[in-house]
Amino acid sequence: MTSCKICQRKHIDGSTYCDHHHTAYTNLEEGYKQWRYALGVSWVEYLEKITKTSGTGRWVKEVADDILSGL
Secondary structure (H helix, E strand, O other), X not given: OOEOOOOOOEOOOXXXXXXXXXXXXXXXXHHHHHHHHHXXXXXXXXXXXXXXXXXXXXXXXXXXXXXXXXX
16 A cells, blocks of 8 residues: 555555645645736745745645655
8 A cells, every 4th residue: 555645644546645635735736826826926936935824724734845845
């Protein structure tokens, strides 16, 4: 069994993340569309801002941190 690269839960098919973290990743992608349009920020700038924004959920922050650590 392969597991989520963040929390070690079973990952969902076609993803390296579990259901929770995969949903967080999808939400990050959708949110970026709005931020990019409104603020003209890059993907990296967006992820950095998201990790520092209060009110951002734990799973979203964990996914953003994971993405940033791989850059």
